[in-house]
Amino acid sequence: MPRPKQLVAKYTPRKIFSVIDNGPCHRLDDAGKAWLWQNADKIELHRLPAYSPEFNPTEGVWKVTRKMATRSTRPRMNARGALVRTFKIFQRRPELIATHVARFR
Numbered sequence: 001m002p003r004p005k006q007l008v009a010k011y012t013p014r015k016i017f018s019v020i021d022n023g024p025c026h027r028l029d030d031a032g033k034a035w036l037w038q039n040a041d042k043i044e045l046h047r048l049p050a051y052s053p054e055f056n057p058t059e060g061v062w063k064v065t066r067k068m069a070t071r072s073t074r075p076r077m078n079a080r081g082a083l084v085r086t087f088k089i090f091q092r093r094p095e096l097i098a099t100h101v102a103r104f105r
Helices: 004-009 030-038 058-070 079-092 096-105
Strands: 016-020 042-049
Touching: 004 016, 004 030, 004 079, 030 058, 058 079, 058 096
Parallel strands: 016 042
Antiparallel strands: none
């Protein structure tokens, strides 16, 4: 995923509104907060409420992914292989995850 500075550079003069969850990778240090404040006319972050998977379609997709990837019939398949296999299934059968993302269209 592109970083805020890259997004601003690419989409200026349009303002960016980004919805983020509360994951550790979305926490800003003091320098990041200062940059965001200085660029408030170009980008605005909106955080989802804590513990709100119902607002984040990715959570439902990950739930299905974990279920399918861990049921792998190949006991020696590594985690990456199981994920790739599962995502290929989603590409062929998008209806498996459609209910998790439909309400966000």
